[in-house]
Amino acid sequence: xxxxxxxxxxxxxxxxxxxxxxxxxxDEEIKLSQNFxxxxxxxxxxxxxxxxxxxxxxIAHDLNDxxxxxxxxxxxxxxxxxxxxxxxxxxxxxxxxxxxxxEIDKLIKIFKTSLDDYYSVDIALEYANLxxxxxxxxAKEIWDDVIPVFGYDYSKGRLIWKAWRDDFMxxxxxxxxxxxxxxxxxxxxxxxxxHDMQLTYVEFREFLEKxxxxxxxxxxxxxxxxxxxxxxxxLQKVKPFEKKLSELEEKAHNERVETFKNxxxxxxxxxxxxxxxxYERMITAxxxxxxxxxxxxxxxxxxxxxxxxLESNKSKIFxxxxxxxxxxxxRNCNWSADLYIEKMRILEAxxxxxxKVQNVLEQATQIQYKNPDPLVKVWIEYxxxxxxxxxxxxxxxxxxxxxxxxxxWNSLGWQFGNLADCDCEIxxxxxxxxxxxxxxxxxxxxxxxxxxxxxxxxxxxxxxIEFAKLEHQYKGxxxxxxxxxxxxxxHDLNDxxxxxxxxxRFERCHGSLEHLKACQSVCEKALKQHNRKFGYNKRxxxxxxxxxxxxxxxxxxxxxxxxxPQQKKKFKENTKETAPKNPPKYREQEKxxxxxxxxxxxxxxxxLSNLEVTVTLQDLQETFPExxxxxxxxxxxxxxxxxxxxxxxxVDVRKALGLDRRLLGGRPVFISPCERDKTHRSHGFxxxxxxxxxxxxxxxxxxxxxxxxxxxxxxKFGKIVDIRIVMNKFGKKKGCAYIExxxxxxxxxxxxxxxxxxxxxxxxxxxxxEPPSHDTSKAPxxxxxxxxxxxxxxxxxxxxxxxxxIPASVQKSNLSTASxxxxxxxxxxxxxxxxxxx
Numbered sequence: 036x037x038x039x040x041x042x043x044x045x046x047x048x049x050x051x052x053x054x055x056x057x058x059x060x061x062d063e064e065i066k067l068s069q070n071f072x073x074x075x076x077x078x079x080x081x082x083x084x085x086x087x088x089x090x091x092x093x094i095a096h097d098l099n100d101x102x103x104x105x106x107x108x109x110x111x112x113x114x115x116x117x118x119x120x121x122x123x124x125x126x127x128x129x130x131x132x133x134x135x136x137x138e139i140d141k142l143i144k145i146f147k148t149s150l151d152d153y154y155s156v157d158i159a160l161e162y163a164n165l166x167x168x169x170x171x172x173x174a175k176e177i178w179d180d181v182i183p184v185f186g187y188d189y190s191k192g193r194l195i196w197k198a199w200r201d202d203f204m205x206x207x208x209x210x211x212x213x214x215x216x217x218x219x220x221x222x223x224x225x226x227x228x229x230h231d232m233q234l235t236y237v238e239f240r241e242f243l244e245k246x247x248x249x250x251x252x253x254x255x256x257x258x259x260x261x262x263x264x265x266x267x268x269x270l271q272k273v274k275p276f277e278k279k280l281s282e283l284e285e286k287a288h289n290e291r292v293e294t295f296k297n298x299x300x301x302x303x304x305x306x307x308x309x310x311x312x313x314y315e316r317m318i319t320a321x322x323x324x325x326x327x328x329x330x331x332x333x334x335x336x337x338x339x340x341x342x343x344x345l346e347s348n349k350s351k352i353f354x355x356x357x358x359x360x361x362x363x364x365x366r367n368c369n370w371s372a373d374l375y376i377e378k379m380r381i382l383e384a385x386x387x388x389x390x391k392v393q394n395v396l397e398q399a400t401q402i403q404y405k406n407p408d409p410l411v412k413v414w415i416e417y418x419x420x421x422x423x424x425x426x427x428x429x430x431x432x433x434x435x436x437x438x439x440x441x442x443x444w445n446s447l448g449w450q451f452g453n454l455a456d457c458d459c460e461i462x463x464x465x466x467x468x469x470x471x472x473x474x475x476x477x478x479x480x481x482x483x484x485x486x487x488x489x490x491x492x493x494x495x496x497x498x499x500i501e502f503a504k505l506e507h508q509y510k511g512x513x514x515x516x517x518x519x520x521x522x523x524x525x526h527d528l529n530d531x532x533x534x535x536x537x538x539x540r541f542e543r544c545h546g547s548l549e550h551l552k553a554c555q556s557v558c559e560k561a562l563k564q565h566n567r568k569f570g571y572n573k574r575x576x577x578x579x580x581x582x583x584x585x586x587x588x589x590x591x592x593x594x595x596x597x598x599x600p601q602q603k604k605k606f607k608e609n610t611k612e613t614a615p616k617n618p619p620k621y622r623e624q625e626k627x628x629x630x631x632x633x634x635x636x637x638x639x640x641x642x643l644s645n646l647e648v649t650v651t652l653q654d655l656q657e658t659f660p661e662x663x664x665x666x667x668x669x670x671x672x673x674x675x676x677x678x679x680x681x682x683x684x685x686v687d688v689r690k691a692l693g694l695d696r697r698l699l700g701g702r703p704v705f706i707s708p709c710e711r712d713k714t715h716r717s718h719g720f721x722x723x724x725x726x727x728x729x730x731x732x733x734x735x736x737x738x739x740x741x742x743x744x745x746x747x748x749x750x751k752f753g754k755i756v757d758i759r760i761v762m763n764k765f766g767k768k769k770g771c772a773y774i775e776x777x778x779x780x781x782x783x784x785x786x787x788x789x790x791x792x793x794x795x796x797x798x799x800x801x802x803x804x805e806p807p808s809h810d811t812s813k814a815p816x817x818x819x820x821x822x823x824x825x826x827x828x829x830x831x832x833x834x835x836x837x838x839x840x841i842p843a844s845v846q847k848s849n850l851s852t853a854s855x856x857x858x859x860x861x862x863x864x865x866x867x868x869x870x871x872x873x
Contacts, residue, residue, distance in 0.1 A: 067098050082114055092121065104128065112148070116366050119155035119319070126161060139169055143176060150180070151351070153322065154315035156195070159185035163198045171206060178202075183350040186223075187312040189230055189277050196224045196235070214246045218254065225263050227309065228270035230277070236263065269304050276302070292321050296330065307342055308353060310334070315352060318363075325371040328364030332357050332377055357381050365398075372409035375399040376416040383420055392420055400446070407451040411460055414443040418464060427472050437473075440465040459486040463498075467505065476509045496522070496530040500537050512545045519554075523561045531565045636681060640709040641691045643667070644677035647700045655680065658699045662687040679709055696762075703762055728779045729756075730804040731786060734771040736760075737795040748794060749774055753781025773804055 074091045077084070088111040095103040108125055111117055126142075126149065133142045146162045149155075159181050166174040178199055186195045200217055207213035221239040225232060247254060276298035283291050295317040299310055314331045321327050335357045361378045368374055378395050399413040421439055425432045444462060447455035456462075462482050469479035483502050487493045499522035507515030519538040528534060535558035542554040643655070648671045655664050663683035670678045682688055688708075696703040733745070742758045749755060754777040761769045776782050782803055790801040 064098065067094055070094050071098065071103060078110060085115055088115065089121075092125075096124065101128065101132070112152075116152035116322075116363070117149070119149075119153055119158055122149040122152070122155070122158055123161065126158065130161065130165060133165075133168065136170065136173070139165070139173055143173065146177075147180065153319040154184075154312070154352075155319065156185045156188045156191045160191065160194060160198070163195065163202075166198075166202050174202060174206065180350065183308070184312065184315075184352050187227060187309050188316075189228070189273065190281075192227065192229045193224070193231055193235055196220065210246075211249050211251075214249045215251075217242065217246075218250065222259065225259075226266050228266055228273045228305075232266070232270065269302065272302050272304075273298075288321050288324060292317065292324055292327055295320075295327075299334075307338065311353060318367075322367045325364070325368045325373055328360065328368065328371075328374060329377065332360050332364070332381075335360060358385070369398075370402050370404070370409070372399065372412045375413050379416055379420055383423075389424060392417070407447050407455045410447060410450075411456050414447070415460060415464060418443060418461070422468060422472065425472075427474075433473055436468070437465075440468075457490050459489050459492060462486050462489075470505050470509045479505065479509070480514075493525055494527055494529050496528055496534045499525075499528075499534060503537070503541070507541070507545070512541075515541065516546070516550065520557065523557055531561060535562060637679075637709045639682050639685055639688060640679045641682065641688055642677070642707045642709055643680050644675070644705045644707075645702055646676035646704060647702060648676045650676055650699065654699065658697060658704070659691065659694055661694065662690050698762075727775075727804040729777070729782060730773055730775045731782050731801055732771065732773055732804040733799055733801050735797055735799040736768075736770045736772060737797050738768045738770060740768075740772075740795055744795065745772060745774060748789070749776075749785055752776070752785040752788070753778050 071091065071094045074087055074094065078087050078091065081087070088107070092104070092107040092111060095107045104125060108117070111121075126146065129142050129145060133139050142165065146158070146165070149158055150162070162177055163181050166177050169177065181195060182199055186192050188195070199220065203216065204213055207216070221235070221242065224235055225239065229235070243254060243256075276294060279294050280291065280298075283294070295313060299305075299313055305313075311334075314327075314334060318327050318331055335355065358378070358381050361374055361381055364374045365371070365378065375395055375398065379392050382392050382395065396413060396417045400410065402409075404410055418436075418440060421436050425436045427433055440461065444456070444465075447461075463486050466479045466482035466486065469475050469482060473479075483505065487498065487502065492498050499518065503515045503518040503522070506518050516538075519534070519541065522528065522534050523531070523538070538554050539551075539558060542551045546554065646669070648669070650669065652664065652667050655667055664680050665683055666681040668678050669676045680691075682691060691706055692708065694704075695706040698704075731749075736745075740760070742760060745758050745760075746755060755774060756777055757775040758772060759774075760772045763769055774785075776785070786801050786803060789799070791798060793799075
């Protein structure tokens, strides 16, 4: 009885223990599911954080939920390439459950995708093992993917060939055909320098002894052994490099890159396919090193145009173009300015459209770099491309080029303040183009004057000499002589003897006797002062160290301040910002206020701007039939008109404000209240800056998309209240729109169904409307870094308006649309996209 009772007690305890364990398991699963949802939300807010995807995938695997694993892989793969380890973990799960032909077909596609990301012989072997579940057609597809590429792998290529033989010999029923093909594959393998090729050769001899009599022609062993002997010689050159690669520590990235490059350079006898596999191995092992991607692109571009893979070996890897590789490189190194530049050049060489090249620039400008140097490089490359693509006989194209120069300069200033382009490379380039291509020598000179007044450029002899040469080439000897005189007057010029020598040579070639004597007098005086200051004798002065432009800016700045304590103060005074008192949109109102008007009627007036200068009162009345416009006096500024319109009543005023941005002559008319008192003017933005749950924002639209097209696309999700296609001040579409629904549920359905679909030839982005804030008192939202190499943005404390560095005449004639007061916050990504799209 006691034993029975004890047994019953134990059973009860076991049940209770199982219940507790089950309860804990359920709690853990609930917790993991909640974490999964939390990480999903983080990814939806910031899709560029690599670590979030890793965490999401780990949670999905911990849940052992195949649907969540697949969802994680899909999200991950859209933004980043997955490492071979991540793919392998997932693929093994899929392999265990794939049974039907349809499931295996889907799995084959997943394997192909995984091998597109990185070269991995381990994944290839797992792929090859899948043939045991496949029919003959599927098996052939797999071997066509695996053998031509991974059969070239030094360490495990032999396993690939052996796996093929085992599978083929099981499937092939015709023994004669089986022997013929196996012998052919043995010969292909033994002509490659692979690890343990001697063992393969032994297997081949055994195979011939067993089946050789079934060959139609006797096998010429002597001739083949000569070929194998040559392969063994190549193998002896390959082995040291492979040995070194296998012994390197995991973090020895630079040594690994150097070893791969030496391997490729010194083993020139290797076949092209073998070399390309080495490049694939290199980028897999060092995927975050931009130099390996550049080396791979250069190899593809310099490879003989006559080369082509064998008909039996047309693998996707060997058919890659330089554009394919640069796109792969940017998925790994999206912070690399050099890869963005490389992509621009490739697109130009392929004669792709300007829009595609511009898209590359836009992608680069989304990266938040720690310093402006990479962006300066990208901008200069893009501007160089535009110079080549511009027809300088067309005024419109010339203006577009000028606006892009201005946008480059100012966008860098908005992002980095005074740290942006300290050497004024963009302004120097712009000035050279004004001189040489646009034939506006005065603007060229003004831009170069600005360059010389900025930072410490006035201390650089090389810049003064280039300035003088430009003036001489395009404006004559007197203009160049004046620049030389200015340069000799600069205190602390970094190489005064060279400047003096240049001027003397110039006057000997181009000046009169009086000019030469005057030049000698000025130069001798300047050199004497220079020698006294630095304690140099004449011989040392004649051999004065050449241009110090290559010194770091920081060292030169400290040197200048040590030698002349007033230098820093003087520079700050010269570059002191003169910020406008009011934003540009109110300057037009101020000009209108200077007219003598009866202000007692201001309660029935509105302010109209962004008008064509040819607009008449009749045009306004026809465009706005809902309101009674009594009078309007046009004021012109350049190609834009504005002024106060007098209406019949205050009711009409309220109606008019609701008609803001209606098109007139293809341009939206901006309508705002009549506020002559500056203190009462609202600087707010007309449209909402908060999230609008019943409205969606669509971007990436084709410029040909009309409201009816959008209505057809979105009407199936619910009743549409309003559709607004966004346009610029000239009435041109910006490629985005706002669509307001009656119900919030319609918005969610539309976003989930239509985001990232292709519409009218372009991929569109659909999101809940959350317009950016236009309140200048608030700092803009900082964007999260895109990768560990993309550094956070430097705080913009006490930034100087970059437009203040550009001569006023250049601003007025060409750049009015791009200038922004320094009190404005830095542009958001969307704002920048709108500007560049102009």
